[in-house]
Amino acid sequence: MKSLTITEIEQFLKSVEPEFDLRVPIRLHDGTRSLGGLNEGPLSLMGGKIPLKPTSVFFPQTERVFTRESDGEIKMEKPGEKPILVVGYTAEDADCLEFIDKFFSENFRDDLYFQKRDGSVIMVVSGKCGPDGGFLKIAGGKCDLELICDGERFIAQAYTEKGRQLEKKMKASKEVGDIDSLKKMSDELPDDDLKTIQKASELILAEKVPDAFWVEIGDRCIACTSCNYACPTCTCFEVYDRVHDGTTVRERMWDSCQLDGFMREASGHNPMGTEDIRTRRRIHHKLAADVTRWGHLTCYLCGRCDDACPTNIGIKSVSRMIVERYSQANEK
Amino acid sequence: MKKTLTTCPYCGTGCMYYLVSDENNKITGIEPTANHPVSKNWVCVKGWNSFHFVNHPDRLKVPQIRKNGKMEQATWNEALDHVIARLREIRDKYGNDSIMFFSSAKTTNEENYLMMKLARAVFKTNNVDHCARLCHASTVVGLATTFGSGAMxxxxxxxxxxxxxxxxxxxxxxxxxxxxxxxxxxxxxxxxxxxxxxxxxxxxxxxxxxxxxxxxxxxxxxxxxxxxxxxxxxxxxxxxxxxxxxxxxxxxxxxxxxxxxxxxxxxxxxxxxxxxxxxxxxxxxxxxxxxxxxxxxxxxxxxxxxxxxxxxxxxxxxxxxxxxxxLRGQNNVQGACDMGALPNVYSGYQKVTEENIRARFEKAWGVENLPSNVGYTVTTAINAAAEGKLKAIYIMGENPMMSDPDQNHVREALEKLEFLVVQDIFPTPTAKFAHVVLPASSYAEKDGTFTSTERRVQRVRKAIDPPGQSRSDWEILCDVAERMGYKQMKYKNPGEIMDEIASVTPIYGGISFDRIDQLGLQWPCPDKNHPGTPVLHVGKFTRGLGLFCAVEYKPSMELPDKEYPFCLSTGRCYFHFHTGTMTRRSRILDREERFPFVEINTSDAKNLGIRNREYIMVATRRGEVKAMARVTDGIVPGVIFMTFHFEEGPANLLTINALDPEAKIPEYKVCAAKVRKIS
CATH class of the missing domain: 3.40.228.10 (Dimethylsulfoxide Reductase, domain 2)
Incomplete structure (x- = not known):
């Protein structure tokens, strides 16, 4: 069992840089943590989840679909030269990725997504390296390799062949680590948030949440779209063409169900024409519709929408309010 | 992939975020910053989409000169030589004050400072102003009188x-x-x-x-x-x-x-x-x-x-x-005022009418005889042009055809000019009247600073190269000054311009690019060790004692009457910004509000037989505009509301050119209007 220091991890990352397009946790100019190359900022393994939508690595805000030259020839986008290596997903992020892999391959396969995703390697970072010294849940799978922090060093756990190949390349000054006690700590992490959204989901499905509640929440939504743009399992996009000097470029960019234009019909009629219905849809989608469709919730409690929402109506906050007000125990 | 920390180019809140750009010199998105005291991990919908106009095919990429009534491509040398030659001719024929300079709240502090320096030191006129005239001129005058400082x-x-x-x-x-x-x-x-x-x-x-x-x-x-x-x-x-x-x-x-x-x-x-x-x-x-x-x-x-x-x-x-x-409306309208892109003050609100101040600037800029008369405002300049008194305007990043009141009046004024230069990033309705069009670079393609509504001076950073032959406004202005034979307007970078600003502007005295590398400072910041000023007038007003200015109620200039029974009020909507040049070229934002619209109360609409989303005509004494009716109880009966974002339904064709006597700000919020169905 390899147990690496941060310096050893950095050395390992440098050693694989020629083979991979690295997306590792770094600090940007003002200290904001992000995913990027080693040349974009100092490595920042401690601190937990990266604020940006982690799945943007494979599904960026905008991307080119194809270009059509003036002679009519269509050129599809080509995959990058090197496979992507992501370090720094949390266990929750790995859950989200597993879901959108399924989403983007179901019925019709999204080639643009899989151009980046195929061949990529995912390394989760977990253990005693959360924000303010907090403990991050251990994934125990759903990724190629996991770096579990014991407070000082990171123990490497490979789960796939790709992960094992990379583990071999890691040079560790220590080969032992107490993984069992860390796993025990992970198992003992509180699951209050999970219980809350599960309960909120049940209440929504049982139609216990009245329309008036959504009006109240919708009144606080300014349609900034940050909840969607931060959410790792939001996958909606808009497609548009631009013509540059005779060459048509088709691109796609993130869309948001919190916008009026998202569902507006050509007539101008909008079946989701008010904020309360749009807010209800946002929560309902992850906690009710997807439960029916996929058999599970599609919020994995990463907390990004709660962090990104300027008026505190992220999914955890809203779920808490639903449970407080409408669960039987609390019903007046 | 590169991530560049910068300041949003839309409203005056002053949110910072990262521009994400790829190896093809293209911005692909934005990423919020977690550490900024105002934006702290948050961005609004305009912010999230604030990169999308940058790569729009409509960007101006080559200088153009009007020849025989048609715009033709030109080299920078040809275009700038032409600008200089024509401005010299007009100045020599009609005098210094026959030329006006429109600076811009969209551009950086450094560029606003240079625009006013160009007007004053090189062309010897105080005819320099910008769009604060149209939004917060009343604030600058009103709060300066009562408190001694015209800011938040x-x-x-x-x-x-x-x-x-x-x-x-x-x-x-x-x-x-x-x-x-x-x-x-x-x-x-x-x-x-x-x-x-x-x-x-x-x-x-x-x-x-x-x-x-x-x-x-x-x-x-x-x-x-x-x-x-x-x-x-x-x-x-x-x-x-x-x-x-x-x-x-x-x-x-x-x-x-x-x-x-x-x-x-x-x-x-x-x-x-x-x-x-x-x-x-x-x-x-x-x-x-x-x-x-x-x-x-x-x-x-x-x-x-x-x-x-x-x-x-x-x-x-x-x-x-x-x-x-x-709350200041533009990303840098506070800064453009601070920089003295106003007809009565130099940077830091130092009056042009005071001899000792003029002497200080004459020394700093190495010139003599700086003008002492207060110049035209954006609004009075248009009036003067319509009257034939003003002969040339050099416009940097402003769009008076869309933003100024009474569009027909503005058209008449622009048509009467002997020479009009428009320096912009897109072909605006104003540029259609230009004799020379100079392609400028956007906020994502240059360095500098913006000052937010809370007086916070913050960095703007270059993420990508400007498209085609377009250049930063500051580089173009320096080039114009040099071609005019002025030697003291050469800088290696905008950081040097800020150092000069700090040396002549007491409230910016302690500002430098080094100090605001990660987080901006709030003025007044008089020296290098000063931490900035979050709250003004603590213990003492800037002017000493606060001055109560008792005022009587005066009715608006044009009130509804029998013929024009509605009060027309104008403003903006959430998804668009001002004259729409940037937001209407941003996919998601333009999708959200695609048509010129007019809000009308449900009962008024019912009385007139107007349905929701039906196109109607809105008319005032200035003209008539077609807009889509938005029937709503969000507006009171008797009032209608339009936005000025839409070239195809310009609200400012309808507004009245009535000005506040002191601030010269137009009365965009009240004029008399009528509406009718299109049969």
Whole structure:
């Protein structure tokens, strides 16, 4: 069992840089943590989840679909030269990725997504390296390799062949680590948030949440779209063409169900024409519709929408309010 | 992949974020910063989409010169030589003051400083102004008179500390979204909110009191509130006695504004005014937030003075959680004012009429005989051009055809000019009248600073190279100066320009690119060790004592009548910005609001047989515009509202060219209009 220091991890990352397009946790100019190359900022393994939508690595805000030259020839986008290596997903992020892999391959396969995703390697970072010294849940799978922090060093756990190949390349000054006690700590992490959204989901499905509640929440939504743009399992996009000097470029960019234009019909009629219905849809989608469709919730409690929402109506906050007000125990 | 920390180019909130760019010199998205005191991990919808116009195919990429009535591509040398030659000719023939320079609140501080330096040091005219004339000129005049400093007194974070927030003439959640959300959060935590605005804006849904007073009656409302406060002895006697002057005059003036008297003017109930007055006066920390609803009137300065009177009377100044807080509309409209892109002051509001100040600038700039007469404003320049008195305008990043009142009047003025230079990033409706068009670079393609509404000077950074042959405004301006034979306008980079600004501008004295590398500083920041100033007027006003300026209510210039029975008010919507040149070229934003629209009350629409989303004609004495009816109870009967974003339905074809006598700001919020169905 390899147990690496941060310096050893950095050395390992440098050693694989020629083979991979690295997306590792770094600090940007003002200290904001992000995913990027080693040349974009100092490595920042401690601190937990990266604020940006982690799945943007494979599904960026905008991307080119194809270009059509003036002679009519269509050129599809080509995959990058090197496979992507992501370090720094949390266990929750790995859950989200597993879901959108399924989403983007179901019925019709999204080639643009899989151009980046195929061949990529995912390394989760977990253990005693959360924000303010907090403990991050251990994934125990759903990724190629996991770096579990014991407070000082990171123990490497490979789960796939790709992960094992990379583990071999890691040079560790220590080969032992107490993984069992860390796993025990992970198992003992509180699951209050999970219980809350599960309960909120049940209440929504049982139609216990009245329309008036959504009006109240919708009144606080300014349609900034940050909840969607931060959410790792939001996958909606808009497609548009631009013509540059005779060459048509088709691109796609993130869309948001919190916008009026998202569902507006050509007539101008909008079946989701008010904020309360749009807010209800946002929560309902992850906690009710997807439960029916996929058999599970599609919020994995990463907390990004709660962090990104300027008026505190992220999914955890809203779920808490639903449970407080409408669960039987609390019903007046 | 590269991530560049920069400041948003839309409103004056001053959010910072990262521009994400790829190896093909293209911006692919934005990423919020987690550490900024205002934006802290948040971005509004315009922010999220603020990169998308940058790569639009419409970008101007090559200089153009009008030849035989047609625009033809030219080299930079040809274009700039032509500019110089024509401006020289006009100056020699008609005099220095026959040329006007429009600076821009969209460009950086450094560029605004250079524009005013070019006008004053090189062309020897004080004819330099910018679009603050159209938004907060009333604030600059009104607050400078009452307090000695024409800017937001407090910081955005002060919203979190207020017990009572009085929002008037500001649709904050749409126009300054991340200030609006702070107000919403403050209300969630128990602060009281009063909204004075006759549109049912989002904030009104959260207000304890929503005052739907008639457009243009703000002075009557404020005077009546002060009448109640004084009558019930609720004024802050200590503050009034120790920190202010001219109180007796105010007291006497507001005597006649009883709630009943004001109710007749404002259309409010007397008890609503009384309740608002008591709540405001009794709050421990009350703040006023206002914007265009206060300033864009023929009595805009009076409105601003009334706001200042109200906070002085209740002692709500010089401490956190209080103050008079005008929200500046543009990313750098505060900075453009600070830089002296105004006809009466140099940078730092130093008056051109004062000899010792002129002498200081003459020395710093190595010139003689700087002009001492106050120049034209943006609005009076258009009037002067229409009258044939002004012969040439050099416009940097402004679009008067869309933004100024009475479009036909603006067209006439631009057509009469002997020479018009337009320096911009897109072919605007104004550029159609230009003799020379110079392609400039966008905010994502240059370095510099913007100053936000809370007086925070922040970095703007180059993420990608400008497209085609386009160049930064500062480089173009320096080139023009050099070709005019002026030697002291050469800089290696915008950091050097800021160093010069700091050396001649006391309130920016301590600002340098090094100091604001990660986070900006709030002026006044007089020296290199000064930490900046979050709250103004602590212990003492900039002018010494706060001056009560008693004002009487004056009706708007053109009120509804039999022929034109509606009051037309204009403004912006959430998804678009000003004349739409950038937001209408951003996919998601343009999709959200695609058509020119007019809000009309449900009962008015019913009476006229107008259906929702039906195209109707809106007419005033200036002309007629087709717009889509938005039938809503969010607006009161008798009032209609339009935005000025749409070239195909320009609200400013309808607005009246009536100006505040001091600030010269147009009355965009009130004119008489009629609507009719299209048969």
């Amino acid at each position: 007194t407090n910081s955005i974070s002060c919203v979190d500390e207020a017990d009572l927030i009085f929002v008037t003439g500001s649709n904050t959640t749409e126009q300054h979204p991340l200030i609006g959300t702070r107000i919403l959060n403050a209300v969630q935590k128990g602060a009281k909110l009063i909204v004075a605005d006759n549109r049912k804006i989002r904030l009104a849904r959260h207000a304890v009191l929503h005052l739907k007073h008639k457009n243009g009656t703000d002075v009557a409302l404020a005077n009546a509130m002060m009448n109640v406060i004084i009558g019930e002895g609720l004024e802050d006697k200590e503050f009034v006695a120790n920190r202010t002057e001219n109180y007796e005059n105010l007291k006497k003036t507001v005597e006649k504004y009883t709630p009943e008297y004001a109710a007749e003017i404002t259309g409010l109930k007397p008890e609503e005014i009384i309740e608002a007055a008591r709540m405001f006066a009794k709050a421990k920390k009350a703040m006023i937030i206002y914007s265009m609803g206060i300033t864009q009137h023929s009595h805009g300065v009076d409105n601003v003075k009334s706001m200042a009177n109200l906070v002085m009377l209740t002692g709500n100044l010089g401490k956190p959680g209080t103050g008079v807080n005008p």
